Amino acid sequence: MSGHTVVLQVARVEAAHLSSLVGQFADLLNGSTSSDDDPAVARLVPTPYPDDDEAAREFRSLTETDLLTRRRGDAGIVLSSLAEAAGIPNDPEDPALLEEVEIRLEPETVRAWLRTLAAVRLVLAERLEIIGPEDHDPDDPRFGIYDWLGYRLDGLVASFDEE
Amino acid sequence: MSPLAAPSVDQGVDVSRRTDPDRPWQTVVWDDPVNLMSYVTHVFREYFGLPRAEAERLMLAVHNDGHAVVSQGPRERMELHAQAMHDYGLWATVRQEPQ
Numbered sequence: 001m002s003g004h005t006v007v008l009q010v011a012r013v014e015a016a017h018l019s020s021l022v023g024q025f026a027d028l029l030n031g032s033t034s035s036d037d038d039p040a041v042a043r044l045v046p047t048p049y050p051d052d053d054e055a056a057r058e059f060r061s062l063t064e065t066d067l068l069t070r071r072r073g074d075a076g077i078v079l080s081s082l083a084e085a086a087g088i089p090n091d092p093e094d095p096a097l098l099e100e101v102e103i104r105l106e107p108e109t110v111r112a113w114l115r116t117l118a119a120v121r122l123v124l125a126e127r128l129e130i131i132g133p134e135d136h137d138p139d140d141p142r143f144g145i146y147d148w149l150g151y152r153l154d155g156l157v158a159s160f161d162e163e
Numbered sequence: 164m165s166p167l168a169a170p171s172v173d174q175g176v177d178v179s180r181r182t183d184p185d186r187p188w189q190t191v192v193w194d195d196p197v198n199l200m201s202y203v204t205h206v207f208r209e210y211f212g213l214p215r216a217e218a219e220r221l222m223l224a225v226h227n228d229g230h231a232v233v234s235q236g237p238r239e240r241m242e243l244h245a246q247a248m249h250d251y252g253l254w255a256t257v258r259q260e261p262q
Contacts, residue, residue: 048190048245048257063246070250111209118202118252125197133196150199157201161208161215 006105006159013097015085018152021145022082025120026075029068040126044071044119071119077112081105110160117153121146186260190234190244193254194225206251207233210244235260 010018032041045064049055085101088094105113124146129135137143192203200222207218211233224231233255234244241257248255 044249044252046249046254048242048249048255050256059242063249067246067249114202114205115251118198121197122252130196135196154199154201157199157205161205 004107004160006110006156008103008105008156009100010085010103011098011100012085012088015082015101015103016088019079019082019086021120021149022075022078022116025116025123026072026079028123029072029075032068040123041068043122043126044068071115074112074116074119077109078116081109081113107160110156114153114156114160117149117156121149121153124149183259186262187235188238188241188257188259189232190241190248191230191256191258192225192233192248193230193256194228195254198253200226203253206248206253210247210251 032038045067047056085103089096204218204222207213207221245255245257
């Protein structure tokens with residue numbers, strides 16, 4: 001099994017943004033008891049039987065609740081590990097916002113981070129209607145968030161998997 | 164990774180839905196435009212315990228061909244694999260080996 005402790009360096013303002021984003025993700029999961037409510041939640045629990053409605057229903061009834069519960073657990077782990085770093089002053093001019101802090105992530109916590117960052121990107125992609133690699137609008141700030149999450153996810157994978 | 168390959172493109176092989184005890188079941192991972200290549204490789208390494216080169220080969224198969232069979236065997240086990248892939252945010256389906 002690959003993976004080890006990772007020390008993440010982030011500015012407090014970045015930690016605060018990430019925490020807010022993952023908080024919204026957790027709210028989305030908490031507000032939804034079923035994938036019927038929202039296509040973004042549906043993307044997190046795809047069916048393995050797209051051509052067989054009966055098998056799809058059965059699989060879903062057996063697995064969907066557990067999967068969404070694990071997602072909530074992952075989001076909670078990410079929020080806990082961000083809590084200290086994400087504490088920022090209200091004054092937008094305060095230099096403490098840009099202070100770099102280290103967040104130490106144990107392997108199980110890294111795994112929760114990876115799954116959560118990937119899932120938040122899936123939700124954003126659903127909202128941004130990304131269905132192909134050409135669907136990218138550099139003038140839309142939401143793509144900036146989407147790309148930034150990808151950058152963080154890619155970096156975390158690289159540190160976690162390095163030999 | 165690259166353009167979204169909806170699982171419905173597979174509907175041409177409708178006969179594969181019939182249960183035939185002689186044909187093994189498969190877990191298939193589909194390409195999507197969101198998951199990063201590095202992350203998909205990580206998932207294959209971590210979950211299936213593959214060496215890096217093998218995981219990368221499988222990731223590229225998904226990326227280039229739109230999908231790849233990642234495991235083959237009893238239906239229940241293939242469903243467990245699909246569920247695990249969904250936990251990671253990958254898009255996986257279960258089918259009987261096409262004829």
